Amino acid sequence: MNHLLEVKNLQVSFFTYAGEVQAVRDVSFTLAKGETLAIVGESGSGKSVTSKSIMRLLTQTAKIKQGSIMFEGKDLASLPEKQMQNIRGKDISMIFQDPMTSLNPTMTIGRQITEVLRKHHQMNGSEASRRALELLDQVGIPNPEKRLKQYPHQLSGGMRQRVVIAIALACDPQVLIADEPTTALDVTIQAQILELMKSLQQKFDTSIVLITHDLGVVANMASRVAVMYAGKIVETGSVDELFYQPKHPYTWGLLDSMPKLHEKTEELHAIPGTPPDLADPPIGCPFAARCPYTMDVCYDHMPPYTEHSDTHRAACWLQDSRAPKIDRPQAGGER
Amino acid sequence: MPKETQNLDALFKPAAARPDDKEKITRESLTAFQDSWRRLRKNKAAIISLVILVIMVVLAIIGPWIGHHNYYDTDYSAVYQKPSADHWFGTDKFGRDQWARIWQGTSVSLMIAVLAAALDLVVGVIYGAVSALLGGRVDNVMQRIIEILTGIPSLIIIILLMMIMKPGIITIMVAMSITGWVNMARLVRAHIMKLKSQEFVLAARTLGTSNGRIIWKHLIPNTIGIIVINTMFTIPSAIFTEAFLSFIGLGLQSPMASLGVLINDGFASLNSQAYLLLYPSIIIVLLMVAFNILGDGLRDALDPRMRK
Amino acid sequence: MKRYIGVRLIYLVLTLFIITTATFFLMKGLPGTPFDEEKLQQLPTEQRQKIYASYGLDKPVVTQYVNYLGNIVKGDLGTSFFYTGQKVTDIISGRIGPSALIGLQAVLLGLAIGLILGIIAAYRHNTGWDYATMIIAVLGVSVPNFVLAALMQYYMGLKWGWFPVAFWESYSSSILPSVALSVGVVALIARFVRTEMLEVLEQEYITTAKAKGLGFIRIMFQHVIRNSLISVITVLGPIVVNLLTGSLVIENIFGIPGIGSLFVDSIKMNDYSTIMGITIFYSAFYVLVMLVVDLLYGLVDPRIRFASGKE
Numbered sequence: 030m031n032h033l034l035e036v037k038n039l040q041v042s043f044f045t046y047a048g049e050v051q052a053v054r055d056v057s058f059t060l061a062k063g064e065t066l067a068i069v070g071e072s073g074s075g076k077s078v079t080s081k082s083i084m085r086l087l088t089q090t091a092k093i094k095q096g097s098i099m100f101e102g103k104d105l106a107s108l109p110e111k112q113m114q115n116i117r118g119k120d121i122s123m124i125f126q127d128p129m130t131s132l133n134p135t136m137t138i139g140r141q142i143t144e145v146l147r148k149h150h151q152m153n154g155s156e157a158s159r160r161a162l163e164l165l166d167q168v169g170i171p172n173p174e175k176r177l178k179q180y181p182h183q184l185s186g187g188m189r190q191r192v193v194i195a196i197a198l199a200c201d202p203q204v205l206i207a208d209e210p211t212t213a214l215d216v217t218i219q220a221q222i223l224e225l226m227k228s229l230q231q232k233f234d235t236s237i238v239l240i241t242h243d244l245g246v247v248a249n250m251a252s253r254v255a256v257m258y259a260g261k262i263v264e265t266g267s268v269d270e271l272f273y274q275p276k277h278p279y280t281w282g283l284l285d286s287m288p289k290l291h292e293k294t295e296e297l298h299a300i301p302g303t304p305p306d307l308a309d310p311p312i313g314c315p316f317a318a319r320c321p322y323t324m325d326v327c328y329d330h331m332p333p334y335t336e337h338s339d340t341h342r343a344a345c346w347l348q349d350s351r352a353p354k355i356d357r358p359q360a361g362g363e364r
Numbered sequence: 365m366p367k368e369t370q371n372l373d374a375l376f377k378p379a380a381a382r383p384d385d386k387e388k389i390t391r392e393s394l395t396a397f398q399d400s401w402r403r404l405r406k407n408k409a410a411i412i413s414l415v416i417l418v419i420m421v422v423l424a425i426i427g428p429w430i431g432h433h434n435y436y437d438t439d440y441s442a443v444y445q446k447p448s449a450d451h452w453f454g455t456d457k458f459g460r461d462q463w464a465r466i467w468q469g470t471s472v473s474l475m476i477a478v479l480a481a482a483l484d485l486v487v488g489v490i491y492g493a494v495s496a497l498l499g500g501r502v503d504n505v506m507q508r509i510i511e512i513l514t515g516i517p518s519l520i521i522i523i524l525l526m527m528i529m530k531p532g533i534i535t536i537m538v539a540m541s542i543t544g545w546v547n548m549a550r551l552v553r554a555h556i557m558k559l560k561s562q563e564f565v566l567a568a569r570t571l572g573t574s575n576g577r578i579i580w581k582h583l584i585p586n587t588i589g590i591i592v593i594n595t596m597f598t599i600p601s602a603i604f605t606e607a608f609l610s611f612i613g614l615g616l617q618s619p620m621a622s623l624g625v626l627i628n629d630g631f632a633s634l635n636s637q638a639y640l641l642l643y644p645s646i647i648i649v650l651l652m653v654a655f656n657i658l659g660d661g662l663r664d665a666l667d668p669r670m671r672k
Numbered sequence: 673m674k675r676y677i678g679v680r681l682i683y684l685v686l687t688l689f690i691i692t693t694a695t696f697f698l699m700k701g702l703p704g705t706p707f708d709e710e711k712l713q714q715l716p717t718e719q720r721q722k723i724y725a726s727y728g729l730d731k732p733v734v735t736q737y738v739n740y741l742g743n744i745v746k747g748d749l750g751t752s753f754f755y756t757g758q759k760v761t762d763i764i765s766g767r768i769g770p771s772a773l774i775g776l777q778a779v780l781l782g783l784a785i786g787l788i789l790g791i792i793a794a795y796r797h798n799t800g801w802d803y804a805t806m807i808i809a810v811l812g813v814s815v816p817n818f819v820l821a822a823l824m825q826y827y828m829g830l831k832w833g834w835f836p837v838a839f840w841e842s843y844s845s846s847i848l849p850s851v852a853l854s855v856g857v858v859a860l861i862a863r864f865v866r867t868e869m870l871e872v873l874e875q876e877y878i879t880t881a882k883a884k885g886l887g888f889i890r891i892m893f894q895h896v897i898r899n900s901l902i903s904v905i906t907v908l909g910p911i912v913v914n915l916l917t918g919s920l921v922i923e924n925i926f927g928i929p930g931i932g933s934l935f936v937d938s939i940k941m942n943d944y945s946t947i948m949g950i951t952i953f954y955s956a957f958y959v960l961v962m963l964v965v966d967l968l969y970g971l972v973d974p975r976i977r978f979a980s981g982k983e
Contacts, residue, residue, distance in 0.1 A: 641819075
């Protein structure tokens with residue numbers, strides 16, 4: 030299979046005064062042309078760090094310790110910074126979580142869009158402005174001529190996120206990394222932005238890596254899902270596989286914690302406990318301490334991946350032939 | 365892989381949850397104070413400054429008594445003596461012992477600075493806290509007053525005040541504090557205003573916590589850091605102001621000694637007796653540097669968010 | 673925006689009025705007179721009255737105050753007690769030149785060096801460059817400017833003879849005092865720029881700029897330095913204060929015929945009218961600078977520009 034992006038055995042650590050924090054521990058996944066891969070997990074699971082590693086936008090305290098990120102025959106993990114600059118914003122671009130802070134407050138919208146065009150397409154001023162106008166129109170910003178000359182604080186949050194998307198799509202990137210693109214927005218605006226991303230993706234055949242903790246967004250947008258927990262991918266598969274035949278108890282917990290409209294219970298299901306401290310990660314399954322089905326083996330041995338289909342894999346000892354047969358409680362295929 | 369998994373066969377049975385594991389806290393928890401102290405201790409420059417300050421304070425207290433002379437006796441047979449075994453820092457134009465005078469001056473300067481800072485603290489904190497806590501029209505009026513006061517170049521006012529009041533320690537202190545508290549008041553007010561709108565205070569209020577308890581348990585502990593930091597920076601600037609006033613002839617008068625008086629005297633006889641200027645200058649620079657670095661260190665330690 | 677300036681101007685006038693009033697009554701409360709008391713007592717009463725009358729001192733204090741305010745509005749700060757017969761405004765304007773030259777040179781020098789140091793320190797955060805800059809900054813705020821000036825005059829002027837001493841003769845006389853005065857400015861600016869730049873470097877929009885694939889230099893100049901410098905305008909106020917106080921002692925030490933030395937001399941001579949004149953002059957200057965700083969800031973920072981001018 031021809032992959033556009035292939036991340037293999039990625040390990041990223043932060044070196045803090047409290048010691049090494051292993052934020053990403055041996056993560057592998059692939060991304061095909063035109064597909065949307067969602068990476069889900071709770072805060073601190075390493076999903077954002079993974080996406081920043083692909084862009085090589087980690088802070089100075091973080092290091093890619095091991096692994097490769099193959100893109101068009103180049104390993105981004107070890108590419109010199111100068112060459113990386115030619116990829117960023119052109120072949121791979123990124124949308125950030127908070128449109129309130131991700132735009133430069135003292136620069137006009139126009140400048141911020143044309144900047145990237147001038148850099149990668151060597152456009153002159155008027156060409157770039159024309160293209161910027163076109164982009165603003167494409168992302169659904171009314172009155173683009175006026176907006177070009179305005180500053181970020183004069184736009185609403187939703188409008189700003191549209192500008193961020195315009196910047197990201199300016200050079201027709203092959204991969205778009207969206208790090209919680211709708212988390213900071215109103216629910217009504219969220220849907221609009223997601224619709225916009227979807228329609229633009231179809232138009233330009235862009236591949237998207239969508240980082241989120243919102244399973245609703247996943248169901249709406251993604252074709253494949255990777256579930257991250259404590260710096261590891263614990264389960265990955267197509268959206269249908271994940272939602273209808275989840276194998277990992279953590280995935281079960283995630284799905285159960287989604288409020289469901291047609292259920293009459295007033296109770297919200299939460300996963301008890303907290304994720305492990307990644308400065309001192311457990312040697313066994315990271316979810317063992319919180320898992321209701323823990324076996325002795327879980328604590329001291331890392332579960333291997335078991336394959337359930339070409340696309341569906343999970344890392345859980347319950348899938349081992351020696352384990353007792355345990356089914357997901359309250360029928361998983363409900364949705 | 366299969367070989368290894370073989371040995372695991374016995375382990376495939378449900379395990380009792382290890383409850384202590386579920387919410388294991390792996391790092392020791394520290395109180396805010398312990399945490400700050402630990403951060404401060406790591407800051408070598410701040411600790412060195414602290415040590416220097418302690419030494420200076422001790423010398424300022426005992427210094428005048430451990431030499432061979434006191435600070436006010438004149439001896440016209442021994443004027444302008446170079447530093448020697450008898451007069452460790454030499455003598456001035458009246459034959460007074462510089463060693464004793466310098467430490468006497470240091471203690472006077474320190475006292476003025478610390479007292480002025482304390483006065484600023486009391487007035488500023490009360491004004492700022494009252495303004496922020498009462499809010500509304502009172503706050504509005506109090507803020508207008510502050511706005512006008514900050515529009516006035518304070519040193520000029522201090523100079524005028526020094527001219528009409530009798531020179532002395534209390535005078536300098538009062539003159540400096542008349543405008544000095546404004547800064548503290550602004551900081552405290554801004555900080556409390558910010559805290560008041562923060563969610564943990566709103567939460568406490570929602571839970572029916574009394575005003576007194578909110579002030580005592582939430583506002584004060586969270587404001588202390590900024591008060592301490594600001595005081596640490598007020599002290600060196602007060603040392604400077606005192607020296608400045610004495611230097612232009614408006615501070616303490618001889619035979620009283622302060623670092624400013626000594627520097628002024630030293631400057632007068634600079635051409636022949638450079639040491640008279642040099643030693644008090646070194647002391648004042650050491651004091652100011654130590655206070656500033658310690659202030660920086662405290663700021664980093666008490667408020668890591670302000671850390672740079 | 674217009675309303676804002678209007679309010680600010682009202683405050684400005686109010687502040688100046690308060691300062692003038694305070695100064696006037698403080699001066700009235702001073703012990704002693706600016707005259708040579710002994711000589712004055714020897715004069716016949718009639719002549720003494722005449723002298724008092726010529727300064728308007730024979731009238732009740734309130735009348736004197738009203739007259740003084742009236743004269744200020746007309747731009748008249750009264751007559752000097754010491755420089756007999758000279759108008760205070762004339763004395764001050766005759767002294768502005770040297771003070772302005774030194775002050776301007778100090779600001780330019782301080783800005784240039786401070787900016788360079790601050791930018792290097794932030795860019796090379798936590799390296800030797802950074803530490804060296806911080807040491808310079810701490811020394812700059814810690815070494816009292818009169819100590820520095822005195823030592824500079826002693827070593828560079830007297831001992832090594834590099835610069836003229838204690839005379840205002842040629843341009844070279846302005847070099848040492850300008851340098852001495854600029855040290856505080858360097859420290860203020862370097863420290864401020866460094867903190868500000870480190871702050872900006874952590875902002876998300878810098879990550880956005882990096883994600884665009886912009887090069888290091890581009891990001892530094894277009895985004896980081898540009899945004900940091902905007903707020904440097906806010907330290908102009910403290911800088912002016914620094915220069916004013918500095919000039920009082922430094923002009924004295926280097927024997928410069930500027931306003932600072934005039935002020936200190938007037939204090940020593942009990943020349944009330946000149947003291948009051950300079951106080952009002954300084955205050956007006958300071959208040960105006962603060963106003964200009966605020967307006968400038970609003971002009972340069974689009975967030976403020978539009979927030980206050982949502983017409």
